[in-house]
Amino acid sequence: MKKAFPILAILSATFLAYAFYEAMFVAPREQTMGNVQRIFYYHVPSAWTAFLLFAINFGASVVYLIRRNDKADILALVSAEVGVVFCTVVLVTGPIWARPVWGIWWTWDLRLTLTLVLWLIYVSYLLLRKFSVSGQTPTIAAVLSILGALDVPLVYFSIWFFRTQHPSPVIGGGGSIDPRMLHVLLINWAAFLVFASLLCWARYRLEVLHRINEENLSLAAMLEEPRFR
Amino acid sequence: MSQTQSPASLPAVVVADLVKQFGRFAALRGINAEFAAGRLYTIIGGNGAGKTTLLRILAGLARPTRGTISILGTKNLNSIRRQIGYMAHPSLLYDELSGMENLRYFAKLYGIEDSRCAEIICKVNLDPALARPIAQYSQGMRQRMSLARTLLNDPQILLLDEPFSNVDAQSANLMVNLLSTLRNHGTTLFLVTHQVALLDGIADEFVAMEAGRIISRTREINP
Amino acid sequence: MSSFTAITLTTLAKDLRLEWRSKDAINSMLFFALLVVVIFSFSFDPTAEESRRIAGGLVWVAFLFAAVVALNQTWAREMRNAVLDAYRVSPAPANPLFLAKALGNFIFVSILQALMAPLFTVFYNLRPLGPAWQLLPVAMLGTWALVVNGTFFAAMSLHTRSREVMLPLLLFPIAIPALLAMVQATNAILLGQDSAKFWIVLLVTYDLVFTIACLLLFETVLHAE
Numbered sequence: 151m152k153k154a155f156p157i158l159a160i161l162s163a164t165f166l167a168y169a170f171y172e173a174m175f176v177a178p179r180e181q182t183m184g185n186v187q188r189i190f191y192y193h194v195p196s197a198w199t200a201f202l203l204f205a206i207n208f209g210a211s212v213v214y215l216i217r218r219n220d221k222a223d224i225l226a227l228v229s230a231e232v233g234v235v236f237c238t239v240v241l242v243t244g245p246i247w248a249r250p251v252w253g254i255w256w257t258w259d260l261r262l263t264l265t266l267v268l269w270l271i272y273v274s275y276l277l278l279r280k281f282s283v284s285g286q287t288p289t290i291a292a293v294l295s296i297l298g299a300l301d302v303p304l305v306y307f308s309i310w311f312f313r314t315q316h317p318s319p320v321i322g323g324g325g326s327i328d329p330r331m332l333h334v335l336l337i338n339w340a341a342f343l344v345f346a347s348l349l350c351w352a353r354y355r356l357e358v359l360h361r362i363n364e365e366n367l368s369l370a371a372m373l374e375e376p377r378f379r
Numbered sequence: 380m381s382q383t384q385s386p387a388s389l390p391a392v393v394v395a396d397l398v399k400q401f402g403r404f405a406a407l408r409g410i411n412a413e414f415a416a417g418r419l420y421t422i423i424g425g426n427g428a429g430k431t432t433l434l435r436i437l438a439g440l441a442r443p444t445r446g447t448i449s450i451l452g453t454k455n456l457n458s459i460r461r462q463i464g465y466m467a468h469p470s471l472l473y474d475e476l477s478g479m480e481n482l483r484y485f486a487k488l489y490g491i492e493d494s495r496c497a498e499i500i501c502k503v504n505l506d507p508a509l510a511r512p513i514a515q516y517s518q519g520m521r522q523r524m525s526l527a528r529t530l531l532n533d534p535q536i537l538l539l540d541e542p543f544s545n546v547d548a549q550s551a552n553l554m555v556n557l558l559s560t561l562r563n564h565g566t567t568l569f570l571v572t573h574q575v576a577l578l579d580g581i582a583d584e585f586v587a588m589e590a591g592r593i594i595s596r597t598r599e600i601n602p
Numbered sequence: 603m604s605s606f607t608a609i610t611l612t613t614l615a616k617d618l619r620l621e622w623r624s625k626d627a628i629n630s631m632l633f634f635a636l637l638v639v640v641i642f643s644f645s646f647d648p649t650a651e652e653s654r655r656i657a658g659g660l661v662w663v664a665f666l667f668a669a670v671v672a673l674n675q676t677w678a679r680e681m682r683n684a685v686l687d688a689y690r691v692s693p694a695p696a697n698p699l700f701l702a703k704a705l706g707n708f709i710f711v712s713i714l715q716a717l718m719a720p721l722f723t724v725f726y727n728l729r730p731l732g733p734a735w736q737l738l739p740v741a742m743l744g745t746w747a748l749v750v751n752g753t754f755f756a757a758m759s760l761h762t763r764s765r766e767v768m769l770p771l772l773l774f775p776i777a778i779p780a781l782l783a784m785v786q787a788t789n790a791i792l793l794g795q796d797s798a799k800f801w802i803v804l805l806v807t808y809d810l811v812f813t814i815a816c817l818l819l820f821e822t823v824l825h826a827e
Contacts, residue, residue: 274771274775278772281768290823296815298776301779304807304808364402439691467684473685484613487612488609
């Protein structure tokens with residue numbers, strides 16, 4: 151286990167470097183937007199990675215509520231944290247891309263708004279975990295995760311309909327994509343997934359060690375005689 | 380008051396390897412005990428000994444970190460809620476309602492007739508017709524009303540956490556007599572208190588706790 | 603009458619009676635609602651045509667803030683004197699308690715709206731150009747959406763530090779689709795240009811989904827120590 155980690159780290163770094171090379175130099179220059187468009191190769195894979203991680207969080211939360219399995223809870227925590235990081239990348243790269251190209255920082259388009267709402271829900275999830283004083287934090291957090299997941303389709307449809315009534319520019323554009331660009335996009339997504347796995351694994355191990363440490367301290371407290379009567 | 384008596388051979392409560400931890404603080408460090416039915420157990424010990432935690436776990440209000448509890452022959456505490464009565468230092472009553480209004484509400488939760496409320500209130504020497512809200516009661520009256528709420532459902536297991544604290548002598552004696560009568564009719568009582576003198580000669584056993592463990596069980600109070 | 607319904611109704615009756623006896627909560631809440639309307643009117647002081655365009659948003663944001671103040675009080679009485687312990691120890695199931703609390707909040711917030719809506723109409727010279735009767739189902743569905751989740755999150759906040767902050771923090775993100783629907787539906791009715799039908803259907807869906815979800819999950823939350 152310990153040996154695999156540095157190997158994965160190097161693999162991840164290499165892959166990301168290669169993906170960067172592809173995105174910056176190999177991918178064709180976009181017609182209307184120019185080189186700014188290359189941020190697309192970071193914006194979109196981050197979004198897909200974040201959504202995947204949030205889906206994992208939902209799955210882990212359901213498993214936790216059914217089985218009360220500690221590992222499921224740690225996975226839920228980890229996927230939420232790393233997911234928020236990638237989600238933040240989406241929300242930051244969006245405006246950076248939009249401003250030079252469309253002249254506006256933000257537009258309430260479907261994808262960006264959905265990403266923002268997901269970010270809000272998961273930040274509130276992390277805050278709940280942080281502020282919880284009960285020993286039942288995993289249970290309460292899992293409940294919130296499920297309610298958040300139920301909310302997502304409703305968010306999607308509400309914004310979709312709003313947009314059909316009040317059309318506005320869509321950041322990232324719609325329509326077809328040049329196959330060479332798609333190729334680079336997928337390479338970047340794969341690199342992001344490897345990197346995300348690395349992050350999740352590192353965080354997972356850290357959390358496991360943290361909990362073992364807490365348990366040992368509790369056990370020690372339990373066995374020793376108290377100093378104050 | 381008739382009660383289904385558990386057979387003499389079956390203990391009312393069995394606790395095995397009970398551990399309760401709040402984060403790093405170990406409130407209960409491994410309790411192993413059997414408690415027979417129809418007895419009055421007085422639990423004594425200093426602050427932080429784990430007495431309240433033990434009672435709350437028996438009441439089903441807290442979950443053990445490790446270990447098992449068996450009450451009236453079952454580990455599924457949800458199934459025997461009807462048989463449990465719990466009383467704590469807070470009154471567990473609504474301040475703005477009168478005694479009768481409070482009991483009528485709780486009676487509905489148990490599916491008990493209204494008439495029983497008046498009956499129980501009389502049993503603790505209070506007036507069912509008293510319209511004053513609980514907030515205006517004296518501490519003795521409040522604790523007696525809290526006891527009345529606890530006895531509404533005619534429970535087989537009574538868990539009482541500091542029932543006599545700040546209570547006048549007359550109320551305290553009345554409560555002790557009432558509890559003693561219940562014990563004689565087969566109820567199993569667990570009573571946490573600092574005022575051991577009140578139960579001298581009445582309690583069947585004194586269970587001493589310290590630092591999350593039971594350190595002794597005696598028939599009489601140690602001098 | 604099944605015991606489920608009986609317990610729900612008796613708990614609701616008890617809460618209404620308690621509210622009526624103390625009256626301090628509702629009085630301060632009503633005054634707070636009035637203040638919110640006045641402050642909004644100062645801050646957004648447009649002409650009549652403009653106000654009709656933004657009134658939907660204003661009204662519902664004002665309701666939201668007033669509702670949060672009310673929702674934070676949901677479990678306050680049960681926490682005093684540890685009365686909630688008495689409920690948890692009893693064989694009564696968890697859901698009647700939730701429904702009673704949610705219904706109580708619904709009544710409470712509706713009373714606040716009944717005060718605030720006419721005031722908004724007066725301050726902003728509102729006159730609906732669309733079918734005005736639709737405002738009633740929109741108001742009721744929207745209020746239930748806020749109240750059902752608000753009551754649930756209030757219960758979840760009991761297990762946290764900073765309870766009063768935690769409730770809006772959890773509620774607002776998840777309420778976004780419902781909020782959008784309420785605002786757009788109200789705007790559609792006031793402006794009379796589009797149909798509010800889609801938004802009403804969305805609100806019904808939201809209400810159904812979350813009422814069922816909260817009922818399924820409340821027991822877990824109630825019995826978490």
